[in-house]
Amino acid sequence: MKYLSFYVLVIPNLILFILILLSGFLVKNKVNKQKNSLSIIDQLNHYSKLSGINTGYKLLVSLLLLIFCLLNGNIQVSILVIFITTFITVYFGKIDLSQYLKLFIIPFSFLILSCIAILLNFGTHLPTEVLASIKLWSFYIFVTDSSLLNSCTVFFRVLACISSLYFLIVNTPVDKILACLKHYHFPNVLIELMFLIYRFIFFLWEISIDMVTAAKLRFGFDSYPKTIKSIGMIGSNIFIVSFKKAQKFYNSMESRLYNGSLNFIFTESKVTPVEVGLFIFGICYFSFLYYSFQ
Amino acid sequence: MDILEIKDLTFSYGNEAVLKNVNLKLKKGEKLVILGANGSGKSTLFLIMNGVLKPDSGQIILDNSPVKLNKKGLRLLREHIGIVFQEAESQIIASTVFNEISFGLTNLGLSVDEVIKRTEETLDKLNIQNLRERAPHFLSGGEQKKVTIADIIAMKPEIVIFDEPTTSLDPIGVNNLKKILEDLSNESKTLVISTHLVNFAWEWADRIAVLNDGFIQKVGTPEQIFSDDELLYSAHLEKPILFELEDFLITKGLIKRGSYSRTVSELEEKLNLTLK
Ligand SMILES: Nc1ncnc2c1ncn2[C@@H]1O[C@H](COP(=O)(O)OP(=O)(O)O)[C@@H](O)[C@H]1O
Ligand SMILES: [Mg+2]
Numbered sequence: 001m002k003y004l005s006f007y008v009l010v011i012p013n014l015i016l017f018i019l020i021l022l023s024g025f026l027v028k029n030k031v032n033k034q035k036n037s038l039s040i041i042d043q044l045n046h047y048s049k050l051s052g053i054n055t056g057y058k059l060l061v062s063l064l065l066l067i068f069c070l071l072n073g074n075i076q077v078s079i080l081v082i083f084i085t086t087f088i089t090v091y092f093g094k095i096d097l098s099q100y101l102k103l104f105i106i107p108f109s110f111l112i113l114s115c116i117a118i119l120l121n122f123g124t125h126l127p128t129e130v131l132a133s134i135k136l137w138s139f140y141i142f143v144t145d146s147s148l149l150n151s152c153t154v155f156f157r158v159l160a161c162i163s164s165l166y167f168l169i170v171n172t173p174v175d176k177i178l179a180c181l182k183h184y185h186f187p188n189v190l191i192e193l194m195f196l197i198y199r200f201i202f203f204l205w206e207i208s209i210d211m212v213t214a215a216k217l218r219f220g221f222d223s224y225p226k227t228i229k230s231i232g233m234i235g236s237n238i239f240i241v242s243f244k245k246a247q248k249f250y251n252s253m254e255s256r257l258y259n260g261s262l263n264f265i266f267t268e269s270k271v272t273p274v275e276v277g278l279f280i281f282g283i284c285y286f287s288f289l290y291y292s293f294q
Numbered sequence: 295m296d297i298l299e300i301k302d303l304t305f306s307y308g309n310e311a312v313l314k315n316v317n318l319k320l321k322k323g324e325k326l327v328i329l330g331a332n333g334s335g336k337s338t339l340f341l342i343m344n345g346v347l348k349p350d351s352g353q354i355i356l357d358n359s360p361v362k363l364n365k366k367g368l369r370l371l372r373e374h375i376g377i378v379f380q381e382a383e384s385q386i387i388a389s390t391v392f393n394e395i396s397f398g399l400t401n402l403g404l405s406v407d408e409v410i411k412r413t414e415e416t417l418d419k420l421n422i423q424n425l426r427e428r429a430p431h432f433l434s435g436g437e438q439k440k441v442t443i444a445d446i447i448a449m450k451p452e453i454v455i456f457d458e459p460t461t462s463l464d465p466i467g468v469n470n471l472k473k474i475l476e477d478l479s480n481e482s483k484t485l486v487i488s489t490h491l492v493n494f495a496w497e498w499a500d501r502i503a504v505l506n507d508g509f510i511q512k513v514g515t516p517e518q519i520f521s522d523d524e525l526l527y528s529a530h531l532e533k534p535i536l537f538e539l540e541d542f543l544i545t546k547g548l549i550k551r552g553s554y555s556r557t558v559s560e561l562e563e564k565l566n567l568t569l570k
Contacts, residue, residue: 042389046429173389173429199387202431248384255344256398256445257372263400264393265409 040099041169042202048093050171054271055180058168061279065164068286069157074293078156085167093171100170107162111155118151119143174198175264188261195262199249200242207241208234296358297322297484298343298375298453303352305335305342312338314508316352320453323482325475327495329519330505331530336488337380339505340455345371373402376451380458382438386430391422391441394430398449416448420474436467443474453484460494472498496520496534497556504529517554536561 045051050058069081090097124139133142168177178191211234215221220230296319303316312335320326330336341347343354345361345368354361356374361367376398379385388394395416399409417423420440425433430441439459446454456475460468475498478485489495495502496516503513506529512519520526520537536554540561543549549568555561 042429043432046390046427175389175393245384248379248381249387251341251346252377252379252385253387254346255341255372255377256449257369257401258397259401264388265396265400265406266393 041103042174044095044099044170045173048089048095048171050088050093051173051176052269053171053275054269055172055176055266056183056268057271057275057279058172059177059180061282062164062168064283065167065286066161068290069160069164072160072290072293073153073157075153075156077289077293078153078160080289081160082156082163085163089167089170095170100166103166103170104159104162107158111158115151115155118154119147121147175262176266178262179264179266180268182262192260192262200246203245204238204242207245208238211237295322296320297356299353299355300339300343301353301355303339303342303354304350305338305347305352306350307338311508313342313349316505316508316510318503318510318513320484320486321501322452323479323484325479325498325500326484326486327499327502328486328488328505329490329492329495329502329529329531330488331490334505334529335508336505337457340377340457340486340488343371343455344375344377373449374451375453375455376446376449377455377457378439378443378446378459380461382435382442382462383431385442385445386438389429389431390426391428391430391433391444392417392426394441395444395448398445402449412448412450416444419447419477420444435462436464436470439463439467439471440474447478451483453486454478455486455488457488458490459487460489460491468494490531492520492532492534493536496537504531506530516556 065081065085069078072078072081086097086100089095089100121142121144122139123142126133126140126142127144129145131143131145131148133140174195178195182188182191212221215230215234219226221227298320300316300318303313304311305313316339328336328339338347342349345354345363348363354371356370361371386394388397392413396409396413399412404412417426420443422437422440422444425437425441430438433441439462443456443459459471463471475485475487487494487498499516501513502516502519504511504519504525511529512522512525516534516537520533525531526533536556536558540549540554543565544551549564552564555564
C-alpha cells in the first residue's frame, strides 16, 4: 500500500510515454517520404500564426518556462507544461500536430538512452526495495523504486524543457530571435556563431540526406559491411562538401560587405494588454503550481 | 569610357595557376559576356574583381584610379560591383525574402528607413512582393534566382556580375532573367555575365571576352568572336546555331550578307523579305 500513490502516478504517465513513443515511430515511417524532418523547423516558424507576436515577449515566456521546468521536479507539472506548449503551438499557432511531434524524434532518442541509464542499477547485492532484477553470473542488474521515479522525473523534465524551447523556436523565425537578442546587447560574436551554426545544421543535414539517397541507389546499404563502408565514405565526404559550401557562403557574404555583425530588420509588434494579462496570469499560475507540488 | 580595368592579373589556388595573365576593360553601360568552358576560371575572376580573393599580382582600376586592397578599397569595390552567385543556395542567408534583400543594405550602413524603402523598391521592381515573408530556402529555383538578383541590385552597384545565371533555370526562368537584364541595361548599368552557353551569348552580348587557359584570348563583338574558327576550337566553344544557320543561308543565296540576326524573329523577317 505504501507505494500505491506512486503507481497511480507512474502508470498513466508510462502509458502516455508509450503513446508518445509509438507516435514517434509512426511518424518516423512517414518522414522518409518527406525530404527531411530537420529543416521543417525553418519552414514551420514562418507559417506559425504566432510568428507575428513580439519576439521579446516569446523569448521571455520561453526562458521563464525553461527555468521553471528545470526547478520543478514534479512529473505531472512537467506533463502540464508539455501539454500547454503543445496546445498553444498547435491550436493558436496552427502548426500541424504530426509535424510538431516529428521535431521530438531526435531529442527523444537521446533522452531515452539516458533515461535507461538512470533506470538501471548494477551491483553484487540487491538492496531491499527492488522492483525488478536480473542476475547475470555474480552480479545483478536491477531497478529500484527511486531509480524508476528518478528516470521518469528526468524524462518528463527534459521533455518539458525541450517543449518550452520549441515553443519559441517553432513560432519564431530564427533571425527574429537573433535580432531580438542583438537588441538586448547580446554579444555579436555569439549571435554570429548561433546564426551560422543554425544555417549549417541544415546544410549538413540536407547534404547528408542526398548522399545517403545517392548511395542507397547504388546499393551502398545492401549488407552490413557495405553499410559501414558507405557511412564512412559519406562521413568524410560531408566534411569536404560542407567545407566547400562554407567557403562559398562566406564569399557571398563578404562580397555584400559583411563585417561580422548581422543586422536584420524587423518591425516588431507591440505587446498587447491581453498578452500582458496572460503573462501575469501565467506567472501566478506556475508559482502556485510550483509551491503546491513541492 | 572604361568603368573598370583589370591589368595583368594572375591568381593561383596553391600551386595550380588558374588566371595566368588577365587583361580586361569594361565599358560603362555595356553588356559583356565572359565566355569560357567549365573550370576556365570565370568564378575565380569575379571573386577577385570583388575583392573576395586576393590576386597574386595585377591591378584593378576603378574609374581610372587603381584600387588598393585595404579595407577602404575593398568597400569601394564591393559598393561598385555586385555579384549574383551561381548557386543561389550559397548566397541566401536570411530566413525571409525581405531580410535576405536587406542584408547587404544594412551592411552598407544605411538607416533603417532607407533600408526598408530600398527593399520595398526592389521587391516591386522584380515583382516579388508576394514572396516577401516566405523562406527563401524553400522557393523554386527561378524564384530563388530572382531573390538573389534582388539582393544585389538593391545595393545599387554600377556593375552587376552574374555568374552563370542560367544554370539552374528552366526556359521560363531564362526568359524572366532576360527581361530583368533588359531593364537593368536600360538603367545603363554595366552588366557582366559568365556562361558557356554560346547561344545565350550570341543573343545578348554587346561584347564577348573569351577566357581560356588563364588568359583572355580575345575580346570583340559576337561576330568577331564567332567567325574566328581557330579561337573557338582552342577554347572548346561551338558556334551559335543562329549564326551557323545564317551563314548557311547566305552561302545558299537565300539571304544577303549584312549584319547577322541575333534572334529567331530577326532571321524570320529577313527570310520573309527574300521569299516575297
Ligand atoms: N576553392 C578552390 N580551391 C582550389 N581550386 C579551386 C577552387 N575553386 C576553383 N578551383 C579550381 O580553379 C579552376 C577554375 O575554377 P572556377 O573559377 O570555378 O571556373 P569556372 O567558374 O569557369 O567554372 C578550376 O580548375 C577549379 O578546379
Ligand atoms: Mg563557375
